[in-house]
Amino acid sequence: MLQSAFYREDQFQQFNLLNGFFFDEDKGKGRLTGFLGNTDRRKVIVLADAPFGALATLVGRGIQSLWRDCLAGERTDGPVTEDGDIGFTILIFPYFLEKHVNEKDALPSLRMMDYQVTYECHRLYKDKKNYPSAARFYTNLPPPGLRL
Secondary structure, three states: OOHHHOOOOOOOOOEEOOOOEEOOOOOHHHHHHHHHOOOOHHHOOEEEEOOOOOOHHHHHHHHHHHHHHHHOOOOOOOOOOOOOOOOOEEEEEEHHHHHHHOOOOOOOOOEEEEEEOOOOOOOOOOOOOOOOOOEEEEEOOOHHHOOO
């Protein structure tokens, strides 16, 4: 894994967003929870650049699982509510999947921002003029809180 060449195992954990799985099953969740143990949750942002082919409901469940099980601190008593109780999240996903992101069983608290995400190493999307990117930010941050 490329990240393991740059980060120590106590600084980096692999997590599969689509099925809520830590690759280091024995220690992954504990390390993340321990790392965030003394952190003010209002200063934590989950940034997810999900695959375009992923179902929005699976991405939503993965993010909700991450917030509920690892980032919620003492609050682990049931499902994440649909009124935004997932904490600050930024999801990078195609604009044409907005209705799926906003479905009840996905991430209804996220709103699409009008920021176009470009990828420096992507063969099509790095050419902003001829191939504009379909990727957008979806977030529950208040608009003044999202400064680029």
